[in-house]
Amino acid sequence: MKVATGSGDGGRTSLFSGERVLKDDERLEASGDVDELNAVIGGLIAALPPEAASCAPELRTVQSDLFPIGAWLSADGSAPSAALLPPLDPEGTARLERAIGRMEAALPELRSFLLPGGCPAAAWAHLARTVCRRAERRLVRLGRGSPGEAPAWRREALRYLNRLSDYFFVLARTLNRVAGVEETPWRREA
Amino acid sequence: MAPGSLNAPAPPIAGRQTLRLLARRSLSPEVFELDLERPPGFRFLPGQRLRIREGGVERDYTIASGPGEGVLRILVRRVPGGSISPFLCEAPPGTAIAASGPHGYFVFAPAPRTPVFAATGVGIAPFRSMAASGVRGFVLFHGAGRAGGLFYREFLEPRAARYRGCLSRQAQPLPAGTRPGRVTDALREELAEGDYDFYLCGRGEMIAEALQVIDARFPRARVFTEPFS
Numbered sequence: 001m002k003v004a005t006g007s008g009d010g011g012r013t014s015l016f017s018g019e020r021v022l023k024d025d026e027r028l029e030a031s032g033d034v035d036e037l038n039a040v041i042g043g044l045i046a047a048l049p050p051e052a053a054s055c056a057p058e059l060r061t062v063q064s065d066l067f068p069i070g071a072w073l074s075a076d077g078s079a080p081s082a083a084l085l086p087p088l089d090p091e092g093t094a095r096l097e098r099a100i101g102r103m104e105a106a107l108p109e110l111r112s113f114l115l116p117g118g119c120p121a122a123a124w125a126h127l128a129r130t131v132c133r134r135a136e137r138r139l140v141r142l143g144r145g146s147p148g149e150a151p152a153w154r155r156e157a158l159r160y161l162n163r164l165s166d167y168f169f170v171l172a173r174t175l176n177r178v179a180g181v182e183e184t185p186w187r188r189e190a
Numbered sequence: 191m192a193p194g195s196l197n198a199p200a201p202p203i204a205g206r207q208t209l210r211l212l213a214r215r216s217l218s219p220e221v222f223e224l225d226l227e228r229p230p231g232f233r234f235l236p237g238q239r240l241r242i243r244e245g246g247v248e249r250d251y252t253i254a255s256g257p258g259e260g261v262l263r264i265l266v267r268r269v270p271g272g273s274i275s276p277f278l279c280e281a282p283p284g285t286a287i288a289a290s291g292p293h294g295y296f297v298f299a300p301a302p303r304t305p306v307f308a309a310t311g312v313g314i315a316p317f318r319s320m321a322a323s324g325v326r327g328f329v330l331f332h333g334a335g336r337a338g339g340l341f342y343r344e345f346l347e348p349r350a351a352r353y354r355g356c357l358s359r360q361a362q363p364l365p366a367g368t369r370p371g372r373v374t375d376a377l378r379e380e381l382a383e384g385d386y387d388f389y390l391c392g393r394g395e396m397i398a399e400a401l402q403v404i405d406a407r408f409p410r411a412r413v414f415t416e417p418f419s
């Protein structure tokens with residue numbers, strides 16, 4: 001598969017549902033956030049220290065989970081092509097919940113806010129968390145524009161993204177612990 | 191205009207299958223039509239494709255037959271030196287061909303707007319399938335070098351509201367129903383103002399250029415694309 005060159009030079013692109021939209025369309029913004037999140041996870045995987053290399057397969061699964069969310073974001077439920085998209089599997093969210101539980105059990109209790117950072121991989125995980133929150137906010141805003149009950153894919157995507165940012169927070173703490181880097185608590189008088 | 195099959199639930203994405211090559215016909219010196227055995231229960235929507243695997247390489251071929259037909263038909267242009275197309279253009283009938291599918295999202299979306307199909311060469315395949323499933327009233331621009339490259343014209347023309355072959359290398363006088371130049375020239379010059387759904391299939395360069403014409407002339411249109419290259 002080649003990158004289609006030149007087809008979007010006029011500042012427009014096609015949504016999955018066929019509409020030609022300007023590239024700052026809010027649906028594209030949302031799927032762009034999910035794409036950005038995916039790229040940040042790529043950075044996180046590349047930064048994993050050897051002691052945390054076992055996190056890589058789980059993170060790659062998350063990267064794969066994000067593709068259908070991106071596709072749903074640029075689909076319109078009424079297009080026949082949308083019927084061909086795989087439904088979002090609630091098992092993805094359940095898997096994140098189990099991973100959070102597993103990591104949290106090995107972490108000291110949180111007593112204050114933490115400054116985002118630490119070892120490089122933890123810093124990437126915090127960045128992933130914030131991009132994930134942005135994607136989630138954008139998805140909420142999209143939903144506000146369409147009346148009625150949210151479609152199943154959007155409800156599942158919101159659950160997934162909400163859990164995913166929690167996952168990155170706990171993962172950042174875990175990575176610092178594994179790397180032996182101390183967490184820096186926030187103090188009012190820095 | 192809306193064929194019932196399109197409202198069916200999403201068909202199962204079948205796993206790998208081995209499809210027997212039943213027959214092959216030459217439509218032009220470099221394009222062949224292949225009939226592949228259709229496994230029982232294999233469902234697809236017009237516009238979807240098969241992914242064929244040979245020697246560890248995979249390539250996509252759009253199904254040209256309709257969902258109601260007994261065989262799976264594909265059109266293959268031989269790319270000299272290619273990994274898969276020469277094999278498909280030469281394999282003897284009876285050969286077992288590894289394939290998966292159906293894949294893809296280039297399916298027909300019934301709408302009150304007029305569908306405009308634009309294809310180059312073997313990119314006509316999905317429109318043959320859509321027409322076979324009952325889609326009517328479309329405008330079709332098919333680009334080819336010469337009239338011999340206007341595959342399925344006899345089938346498509348009676349089902350179209352307007353059929354136009356766009357011939358870039360045909361000597362004058364041109365046959366009826368054709369014009370000189372390319373598909374994109376027809377999009378620029380032959381479509382009145384109006385609401386359209388565009389379906390573009392074939393060479394990537396045609397699609398990129400057609401999108402520029404459509405964005406300039408029909409900014410409210412819906413556009414579905416299936417680049418082969």
Ligand SMILES: Cc1cc2nc3c(=O)[nH]c(=O)nc-3n(C[C@H](O)[C@H](O)[C@H](O)COP(=O)(O)OP(=O)(O)OC[C@H]3O[C@@H](n4cnc5c(N)ncnc54)[C@H](O)[C@@H]3O)c2cc1C
Pocket residue numbers: 239249250251252253264265266267268269270271272273274275276312315416417418419
């Ligand atoms: C969604 C989709 C649907 C497709 N449907 C069809 C179809 O219905 N019928 C069909 O014939 N093909 C179709 N194709 C193209 C097909 O998948 C292969 O790319 C094509 O047959 C060439 O594969 P190959 O292995 O023979 O050549 P490759 O080994 O891929 O290529 C050999 C050489 O030829 C060049 N080349 C590749 N393709 C072309 C080309 N089209 N023209 C000139 N040079 C080329 C390559 O750059 C390379 O240098 C489709 C492609 C896509 C993405």
